[in-house]
Amino acid sequence: MKHHLSVGANPQNNAHSLSTLRGTSIFSSLSVAEDNDWLARCHMRNLCAGETLVDYEDTSKDVFIVQSGEIRAVLRFAVGKEAILGTFRRGDLLGELSAIDEMARSASLMAVSDAIVTVIPYAVFHDILKSRRGVCLSLMQLLSRRIRSMNERVSELSFLDTKHRLYNALLRLSRLRADGEGERIISPPLVHAELAEHIGSSRETVSREMSRLIREQLIERTSRAIVLKDPVELSRRISRALEG
Amino acid sequence: MKHHLSVGANPQNNAHSLSTLRGTSIFSSLSVAEDNDWLARCHMRNLCAGETLVDYEDTSKDVFIVQSGEIRAVLRFAVGKEAILGTFRRGDLLGELSAIDEMARSASLMAVSDAIVTVIPYAVFHDILKSRRGVCLSLMQLLSRRIRSMNERVSELSFLDTKHRLYNALLRLSRLRADGEGERIISPPLVHAELAEHIGSSRETVSREMSRLIREQLIERTSRAIVLKDPVELSRRISRALEG
Known part of the structure; x- marks a missing residue:
């Protein structure tokens, strides 16, 4: 298990105080003490509008929580050929697929506005999953929700x-x-x-x-x-x- | 937690001997003894070509493993308006979303050929998840794979x-x-x-x-x-x- 730090990570202590993990649905079962412990192993990253958080096919495996602003997941093939997969706001988890299956990023993540994200390193994410079964189940539910909404998207596009x-x-x-x-x-x-x-x-x-x-x-x-x-x-x- | 038995379940003892859970990737970490124990709480169901295993929006929550034949996941809106989401063969797991998020079925599952499936009741599926962390992680990886292939489908349809x-x-x-x-x-x-x-x-x-x-x-x-x-x-x- 390798622990990839985000390239260009830009921790800011004042931003740090904004953040909790528990504000995110899959982590809502953590106690305040657990939240603080895990958070101490995470860092914050500030993004300007238009900045890329991860590129399609990157091999980084960190997971992110949006603290402020908007991040968009986009499939991009060429200029003008983009599909927006989703827009993520305060409290939303993103980037979890690569942390789960260790494969390259399935989409680009980019800031639509100025934004702050909590970066949960791969190793920390897995330590939380190992110690908290409730988080595992919530994560599966999140993945199920994503599959269901993709199903709807496929029917929309097909029919x-x-x-x-x-x-x-x-x-x-x-x-x-x-x-x-x-x-x-x-x-x-x-x-x-x-x-x-x-x-x-x-x-x-x-x-x-x-x-x-x-x-x-x-x-x-x-x-x-x-x-x-x-x-x-x-x-x-x-x-x-x-x-x- | 309710345990829904499949309507029309048709257990056959001779078919039972064919079956293991371990032949399915997410259960590959089970020991032979564990496999037998869990399997004793499952049953088999025989389907004829064209028969429906679950209907879109059914509230059943069982999970299935294909033992023989082919099962297809289909979104259907009207005659001639169907999208095939995937075809499942021996060893493939299907129907897991409703067991995870307890929502109605996201697609219909129907037999393309005569087929035999192992029916894993909702309660059994969750007992396995509870007792085996490795199965949880494999299941998350399976869900991730499904999301990635849906992403590809969306780009295909979009562009x-x-x-x-x-x-x-x-x-x-x-x-x-x-x-x-x-x-x-x-x-x-x-x-x-x-x-x-x-x-x-x-x-x-x-x-x-x-x-x-x-x-x-x-x-x-x-x-x-x-x-x-x-x-x-x-x-x-x-x-x-x-x-x-």
């Missing part, structure tokens, strides 16, 4: 045309609006090129479909958000497309 | 047109031919409708592309197999399409 993939992505990426009577919101808003990367389509196609949705008053675009005015209607259209 | 998806599926589904100087083989051969389900396309499109590949002498079709005569050329075309 839906671009228009319906867009509806699906809007629903998937949005959250319920606090005061919005069933409205959903994507904030900060994604630009059309990013939406295109979520659904394996082009910016032009997404722009055309977004304009149509605005005309139909199903969505509204502000400088700070994309608002889904009638998410139920979007769901209904997807179901019809899948069953049709 | 490749139908023609290149087909090349990719042919490579993915084939195995190296024993005496074939680099040739690969799919045997028994898939019909065009099945290939279409692998790549989210129509039978007509697959037939057209397969005819083209035969004319180019890149594949050969016999009654017993699809032979890939030049898999390296297929890979090269996919790389060009991804990077182009």
Whole structure:
């Protein structure tokens, strides 16, 4: 078992105080004392917007927890050929696959905004797994959740045309609006090129479909958000497309 | 923790003697004695070709090992709208997600041929996980492998047109031919409708592309197999399409 330190790690003591492991679902069963003990063997890393945390096919095996900002997992083949696999925020675990199977990174991880992550070295991650069965089970549940969401992604890509993939992505990426009577919101808003990367389509196609949705008053675009005015209607259209 | 017995389970004592858990990678660390002990709490189920082992959204939580025949995991939405997620053969584990996260089945499992599976009840599966840390780690590695192959599937579906998806599926589904100087083989051969389900396309499109590949002498079709005569050329075309 080798212990890989992140290249370019940039520990900052003041950032350190922000952090816990227990804020992350798979570690929620740790006691405060355990949390502090393990955390003392981790370090923090600060990333600027646009900076890469790991590259596709890197052989590093550290695991990360997002403390602030947003990190995105991306499959990239060439300029303009990217698929966004997921966006990770405060408390989210990422990079766990290589720590589990010791294979090269399956995707690139990059900071969408300025971000701080806790770096859990490979050896520390495995020491926690060895000493805490509850963490093992939670980790399996996390992996299961990832497989289920990939299944949905595969069906979306296999069966839906671009228009319906867009509806699906809007629903998937949005959250319920606090005061919005069933409205959903994507904030900060994604630009059309990013939406295109979520659904394996082009910016032009997404722009055309977004304009149509605005005309139909199903969505509204502000400088700070994309608002889904009638998410139920979007769901209904997807179901019809899948069953049709 | 509830223990769900499979509906329609059909134990056969003569089939029982075929079976071990240790033939399956995640259980390879069990001793012969442990294997026998756990196996005594499992049962066998015989399936006819076409029979369903679990339905999408079933709430059963048993885990299965294929002893003979082929079982296929399928996402199905309507007649003709199916995506084949994978085909499982002797020694393969399947159905583990619901046992891990206790959610409904994420896909249907159906027998492609007559088949025999070992049914590991939910409670037994968890007893093994509890008593054997090595099995936990192997299971995590299996889940990681599934996530990685789903990642590849998502990139395939996101970036490749139908023609290149087909090349990719042919490579993915084939195995190296024993005496074939680099040739690969799919045997028994898939019909065009099945290939279409692998790549989210129509039978007509697959037939057209397969005819083209035969004319180019890149594949050969016999009654017993699809032979890939030049898999390296297929890979090269996919790389060009991804990077182009």
